[in-house]
Amino acid sequence: MRKVVRGFYAVAYSVKLCKPNVICAYPITPQTEISENLAEMYANGELENCKYITAESEFEAASILVGASATGARTFTATCSQGLILMSEVLINAAGMRLPIVIVNTNRALSAPLSIWNDLQDSMLLRDSGIIQIYVEDNQEVHEMIPQAYKIAESTMFPTMICMDGFKLTHAYEPIDLLDQETVDGFLPPYEPPIKLSIDEPLTFGAYAPPHCYMEFRYKMHKDMLNAKNKIEDVFKEWGEIRRDWGGLIEFKEGKTVLVSLGSLVGTMKEVAKEMGLGYLKVRTYRPFPYDEIREALKDCDNVVVFDRAVSFGYEGVLTIDIRNALYGESPNVYSFIVGLGGRDVPKEVMEDCVSKVLSGRAERYRFEGLKDFEEVTY
């Protein structure tokens, strides 16, 4: 069924089709409408076998899901920005406990200064948390990614976070080919946890580990996260067969100069690449990081132009750090453009300007693009 809906509805509707058992979230712009839509479905009796819980903070929402997930429930939450970082102690804990919680993060800038607008600083901050991160380009992709995220989470036993750009996607109207229950049921079986809290088989969850065994847990986590790449690809492939092929861990089009980005910026990036006859690379799965795929794709090109929307203060753009590392020992020049922080618009012209700087040899290793003149205070 094709329907013009807003991003948050595309999410909520898909979540409903995945039949979660416990949903718990806390309002924060621009996520709020996802949880409101789910609350409405709950109030109308449309969520079978499901409890929708109002929490008093994101930290609590995540904690409730830890208990529910460990008991064998399929769980869902959505958040962003201050909410995501407030959740982070719990989510990192859930990753270590290998609980397959599914999270939608509606990417939003971090405070201070306070901003409700979009960039990727929030989810990028959780890069090293043991949470799978998948970035989507548009609302059709997020709609179809939700069942896939459950399958990924439940086959890898990692929390899985879908990152969608706040406002740019959440509040955008788009015609969406809505999934139906039959398709989702055929693809996503009910959650059968390998272990759970139960009286018959009492287990200790969240044990503490002294130096003689802690490291093995973390090694195992890392190894499984690397192996998750294959599982994610399998899930993507399976989805491609029953529904639509969105590509693998990356989407790549060759070129001498290749533009790289993730999230909704990819739409603009593809346009620019097409008009200027360049290649592009869309990073779909950010953790686990598709190191081999990216290296293979980019190693023979001349220029790699990364559009970053998160900064590692005191170093450079966050995605760029990873791209450079993937290309270690290879010859492409990698340029980083930090754009769009706190919702600053990134029109095609800005990207084109970045590219022409690169092509005319005027680009630096990294640069903030689209800055206005301002009066600097010195400390």
Add this chain to the structure above:
Amino acid sequence: MFFGKGHSACYGCPLPIAVRNVLEALDGRCFVVNPTGCLEVTSSQYGRSAWGVPYIHSTFENAPSVASGISYALEVLGRENEGYVVVFAGDGATADIGVGYLSSMLHRNDNVLYICLDNEAYQNTGNQQSSQTFLGASTTTTPAGRVIPGKTLRRKDMIAFALAHGTPYVATSSIAFPRDLRRKAKRAVEFVGSKYIHVHCPCPTGWHFDPSKTVEVARLAYETALFPIVEFEYGRLVRVKKIKRRKPVEEYLKVQGRFRHLFKHPEGGRIISELQRIANENAMRFGLD
């Protein structure tokens, strides 16, 4: 065994006494949630867990929420008759860092038995004060110094806190009275919704008394009315443990290193009389004499 095998609590630790009695009273049909703290660290080491019941530790502050999540999951998965959801949490986890989450759990009246094991400080990290530390107690963050005579603030009233949320069952108990604790655990789970039991757990290591005296110290706290033993159902006081011959607070204070300075410090007399006033107030408020 529901709890005990291989735990590494200190000599004289009151926590295993409380845990064992509650689990036995409930026949081990418990999903235990335990925040970071002494009990967790001494019982949940990987490969040598002391728990014979399903157990989860997540963080220091979120035990109430994790418990809520378990209780919702059991309900929605049709497993609500499998067992009770029971939190064993320290006073710091309960009254300080996790108090907001406890409030939220009580507000939703989630079907959880919450047991606070009150050893009146952050013992796991070496006896730092909590909001449950008594006035005058010397802890590592409220040390008795030449000027300041230990803790200067009064205790946060967690019973009033639990009652203020309309919690159906609220009680206090003490490891000095295992029968009382067992009865209350059993009584508590007859109520649907949230149940809160605050259990006094004197800590020989942090309070500086001989590990053979744990029960004796707990008993003195009750006999001086510094720790009243009470029981509320639907907000109504239904029972108190009366004190036959109430003792002056000095009898409780003088057996513990953490209060020793009160008998020498220029401010000590004032604090002792304030503690006596609190004890008298408890006795009046609950009709303990």
